[in-house]
Amino acid sequence: MNITEQINNYLATLTESKSTEMNALHQRMLFMLPDCKLWFLDGKDENGKIVSNPNIGYGKQTMHYADGKTKEFYQVGISANSTGISVYIMGLEDKKYLPETYGKTIGKASVTGYCIKFKSTKDINLEVLDVAIQDGVGQTA
Numbered sequence: 001m002n003i004t005e006q007i008n009n010y011l012a013t014l015t016e017s018k019s020t021e022m023n024a025l026h027q028r029m030l031f032m033l034p035d036c037k038l039w040f041l042d043g044k045d046e047n048g049k050i051v052s053n054p055n056i057g058y059g060k061q062t063m064h065y066a067d068g069k070t071k072e073f074y075q076v077g078i079s080a081n082s083t084g085i086s087v088y089i090m091g092l093e094d095k096k097y098l099p100e101t102y103g104k105t106i107g108k109a110s111v112t113g114y115c116i117k118f119k120s121t122k123d124i125n126l127e128v129l130d131v132a133i134q135d136g137v138g139q140t141a
Contacts, residue, residue, distance in 0.1 A: 006040040010054050018080050021121050022056075025078050025085065029058050032130060033137065036060070039074045053086075055079045061091050061140045075140050076133050084119035087129065089136035102132045 001009070007026065011019050029036075039057030043050050057074025064070050077088040089098060095113030103111040107124035110117045116132065118124045 003038045003040050006042075007038070007056050010040065010042075010056070014080050018085070021085060022078065022080055024121065025087075026056060028126075028130070029056075029076065029078065029133070032133060033058050033076075037074070039077070041077075053079045053081050055088070059137055059140075063091060075137050081117070084117060085121070087116045087133070089114055089116070089133060091140035092136060093139075098132065098136075101135070102128055106132070 011023050011026070014022060036058045037060040039055070041052070041055040041057065043052045043054045045051045055074075055077040056079070057077040059075030060072060061075050062070050063073045073090060075090055077090065079086045079088070092098065092114060098113060098116065099111040102116070103109075105125065106116065106128045108118060109124050116124075116129065
């Protein structure tokens, strides 16, 4: 099964309302980043144990770890969770950047060093989310 099929299967497993919102976000991401690498992480570790919610990823960057190791990973990810949707903007060096830059203007969302979490896309300003995503991709390109 290719990545697109895995993503479509994942979206089909969600409740109708969450599937609709996640699919709209997915299409928005594909529009913003038309030539990006697509990722799908099923949330399971190498032993098949569930360790996170499934994630759809977009773009490519090299993550550098303190021990000197590197890993290719996505720049932006989206994931449905029990209370809503999370958008992950990965690889930002300044963990205060997202909350200080977008926390007050994005709407009803929790904004941390790399995650923007909200109950519904109706609760946030999607244009601000777009700018935050493009900003994050620009910083990690």
